[in-house]
Amino acid sequence: MTAKTILLLSDGRPGHYRQSEAIVLALSRRMETKIARIELIKPRIVPRRLARYAARWLPPRLVLAWLYGLTTTPKADLIVSAGGNTLAANIALSQLTGTPNVFTGTPRHVGGGKFSLVLTPYKSQASLPNSAYALKPCALDPDAFAAPKRWPAAPFRIAVFIGGPIPSADFQDADWLALGELMRTMARTYDVRFIVITSRRTPDAFYLALDPIVGRKDIVDRFIDHRQAGTGSIAEGYAADAIFATSDSMSMITEGVAARRPVIVLTPAVTKPFRDNEAVDSLAADKRLAVLPVREATPEQVAAKLATLEPMKENHLDRLADIVAAALTRR
Structure with a gap:
């Protein structure tokens, strides 16, 4: 041919x-x-x-x-x-x-x-x-990854994809501190470990806020630091059982859904209307993801969402x- x-x-x-x-x-x-x-x-x-x-x-x-x-x-x-x-x-x-x-x-x-x-x-x-x-x-092929465990299977791994502040999602110090506390309390409440993955937009404020926990293996299993070569591959995140993604990056959100993982989109306290909100809302309506304000989210809320989300079954490609x-x- x-x-x-x-x-x-x-x-x-x-x-x-x-x-x-x-x-x-x-x-x-x-x-x-x-x-x-x-x-x-x-x-x-x-x-x-x-x-x-x-x-x-x-x-x-x-x-x-x-x-x-x-x-x-x-x-x-x-x-x-x-x-x-x-x-x-x-x-x-x-x-x-x-x-x-x-x-x-x-x-x-x-x-x-x-x-x-x-x-x-x-x-x-x-x-x-x-x-x-x-x-x-997106070019991500979900067939490259083993099927995720379904919540509340244990041990359960959650990848945390971190973007950075933009006008429509203005992450500030208090938002990063809240994320760190959410991870800490989830690890304590459930048998959960996190893979943290940063990006070129991730600000210094995030690294400062998460510094107390990134070295704790009882909370963070892997820390893939965009600033440092050799800390790991972003693909490790898509192999996790579920995904947290900050709301500033539609690419991270899309790839999480395409990977056939349940996705929790975390929003900051300061937001503005943005065109991609419609795309996120549609995926939420289809139960591919859930949206939670990071400063208000609790381990129990996250657990309830993970139990009800319905990841894609087909290969998006x-x-x-x-x-x-x-x-x-x-x-």
């Missing part, structure tokens, strides 16, 4: 191009694939909204040359991209070559009609033209491949 060439358009942002890579990975479970990649360079002087209007009204060759400096149109069997800065190029290349195209994100000011498929984590947008609801694509394949068949 001849390999299908998938043209991946990247804006250089890991949070975007990794979603496209996940689509390629999902499709590779169904067919032989090879990737052609274009790193897009969009002039900063062009506002994103103007670029999107250009994709609607200007000739595609002009869009590619003017916005991205592209003068060639590579051939492919499928175009994939994520992120607003790739949107105009995705549309223009599809129009020029007749190639089906997939976009992950929100096609503001353009609409789904310019794509073969728009993947959205927001159920409110799944009914729009050529759109389908799915987890934000297979479902993603099915959604994309179905859209291409309809084209």
